Amino acid sequence: MELNEAPEIGPALQRERKQRRLTLDRLAALSGVSRSMLSQIERGEANPTFAVLWALTQALGIDFSQLIAGEIAGNGRTDAIDLVTVALTPEIRSPDGAWRLRILSSPALAGSIEWYETEIAPGCRLQSAPHAPRTVEHLTAWTDGLVVETEHGRQPLGKGETARYRADVAHGIANTGDEPARALMVVLYDQGREPALRG
Structure with missing residues (x-):
């Protein structure tokens, strides 16, 4: 990703949601982010705040830093132990x-x-x-x-x-x-x- 190129967060979040077979309503319930806001984020019509992104990555079980970098946590080591504090x-x-x-x-x-x-x-x-x-x-x-x-x-x-x-x-x-x-x-x-x- 180029330095001045913003990560495509919406499509990445949508891909992760669909891979987990979660509806917008279910992800909204898990994350506390409204369904309408989720839909707007996935379509690229809204810029999520840090707090919203944090809630979504925690609900999806993906790494926040990798999402921002344009990478998703499925691409890393598969033998790592996932710890939730x-x-x-x-x-x-x-x-x-x-x-x-x-x-x-x-x-x-x-x-x-x-x-x-x-x-x-x-x-x-x-x-x-x-x-x-x-x-x-x-x-x-x-x-x-x-x-x-x-x-x-x-x-x-x-x-x-x-x-x-x-x-x-x-x-x-x-x-x-x-x-x-x-x-x-x-x-x-x-x-x-x-x-x-x-x-």
């Missing part, structure tokens, strides 16, 4: 502080399989609308006090226990204890067959 681990928090999700899975797996460190405050609840058809969640309790509730039933969990349940219906996770409750949540999206919840 605590400071760079994305988080989703409820506005009222009732729950927090730390996104531990790779952005490349979004929409296929995702896993989260889940923390719910005492007496609070994480309520979710139905996901796509045939989505299943696995919740492994790291502490006591968690209860999974769906239209199909209610299941308390003890520390170390795992609940598997349909997530294509309204579902919630409540903390009935007096201390913050933590768990590992794994979300398996439609794999083209009915979910097997037993065995």
Whole structure:
């Protein structure tokens, strides 16, 4: 790339998004950047700020410096260990502080399989609308006090226990204890067959 030639960031971001089979809506949800802004950036109609670029590269799992240099992180070493520091681990928090999700899975797996460190405050609840058809969640309790509730039933969990349940219906996770409750949540999206919840 010539010194006075600006990198083509929009097409590079679009290429990385499509390689990961992410829709604009899904990348918007992962990055916190609006769908309309993403669309404008990909078409070269908007110049993203540093903060926007940082959010997008973190959501896509690509290196910021390589994007700016016109290179994408897939061209480097394949035997390197990819480390995501605590400071760079994305988080989703409820506005009222009732729950927090730390996104531990790779952005490349979004929409296929995702896993989260889940923390719910005492007496609070994480309520979710139905996901796509045939989505299943696995919740492994790291502490006591968690209860999974769906239209199909209610299941308390003890520390170390795992609940598997349909997530294509309204579902919630409540903390009935007096201390913050933590768990590992794994979300398996439609794999083209009915979910097997037993065995």
